Amino acid sequence: MSTTDVHKAVQEAVVGALGVTEDEAGPDATLMDDLGAESIDLLDILFRIERSTGVKIAASDLGDYIQGGIPDDRFSDDNEIITQEGMDHLKTIMPQIDEGLLGTLDAEHVIMHFTVQNLGDMVAQRAGAGAGA
Amino acid sequence: MQEPDLRIRVGLDVVGVERVARLASEHLARFDTVFTRAELDYCAGKRRRDEHLAARFAAKEAVLKAIGTGLRRRMQWTDVEVVRERNGRPGVRLHGEVAEEARRRGVGRIEISLSHAAGLAIAGAIAVAGA
Numbered sequence: 001m002s003t004t005d006v007h008k009a010v011q012e013a014v015v016g017a018l019g020v021t022e023d024e025a026g027p028d029a030t031l032m033d034d035l036g037a038e039s040i041d042l043l044d045i046l047f048r049i050e051r052s053t054g055v056k057i058a059a060s061d062l063g064d065y066i067q068g069g070i071p072d073d074r075f076s077d078d079n080e081i082i083t084q085e086g087m088d089h090l091k092t093i094m095p096q097i098d099e100g101l102l103g104t105l106d107a108e109h110v111i112m113h114f115t116v117q118n119l120g121d122m123v124a125q126r127a128g129a130g131a132g133a
Numbered sequence: 134m135q136e137p138d139l140r141i142r143v144g145l146d147v148v149g150v151e152r153v154a155r156l157a158s159e160h161l162a163r164f165d166t167v168f169t170r171a172e173l174d175y176c177a178g179k180r181r182r183d184e185h186l187a188a189r190f191a192a193k194e195a196v197l198k199a200i201g202t203g204l205r206r207r208m209q210w211t212d213v214e215v216v217r218e219r220n221g222r223p224g225v226r227l228h229g230e231v232a233e234e235a236r237r238r239g240v241g242r243i244e245i246s247l248s249h250a251a252g253l254a255i256a257g258a259i260a261v262a263g264a
Contacts, residue, residue, distance in 0.1 A: 047160040063205030
């Protein structure tokens with residue numbers, strides 16, 4: 001499955017689970033903030049992606065992907081605010097993140113900025129589809 | 134251990150029963166990643182299975198909110214298990230990474246309450262700080 005196919009499958013999963021249009025589920029739409037996805041909707045999306053692509057992703061994998069293996073105490077400070085190291089990592093997987101949020105972005109709220117494109121990139125990475133576009 | 138902000142913390146969540154019913158109709162085989170075997174067996178024996186599943190999903194969310202964390206790192210939905218206490222009231226048992234996070238945050242005990250009406254399942258959780 002090519003990267004393009006993976007992104008198409010992800011968009012179809014979002015459309016099917018949330019009942020939104022393809023236009024609404026564009027690459028830049030944030031799943032939770034723009035499209036109103038809740039935890040149970042994320043489950044639905046991930047189950048649909050698994051069925052269409054064969055890529056299994058647990059809900060907790062989203063958090064692991066976002067944190068990128070950086071230990072908790074380096075990803076965010078004692079007040080759960082993203083550190084510079086955490087922000088540097090986020091810019092690699094969520095390039096749309098506004099660096100102006102440094103110093104105020106709560107680790108728990110990073111998921112609110114996660115877009116359809118970001119999810120597609122994650123699934124493509126898991127599928128090993130990077131070379132197929 | 135991180136000091137708790139308060140002696141108690143509350144979490145609430147509401148889930149549409151129809152939403153869970155639709156998910157069950159399409160992905161029941163994957164529900165073992167969300168509910169424990171005991172939870173699935175308990176709900177399967179109920180006439181209104183989807184209401185009980187929805188209430189348990191709401192409880193998992195409410196418990197995480199009461200602990201003060203989202204589902205992240207290696208946490209699994211099955212780490213929060215709704216059980217029946219001897220007196221028939223619902224209780225909660227924590228496992229794995231969620232149990233570890235609760236301990237780190239100084240949570241000693243969690244009480245939950247479940248209800249469903251008008252197509253909605255509602256759960257409340259109170260986390261009590263303790264040793």
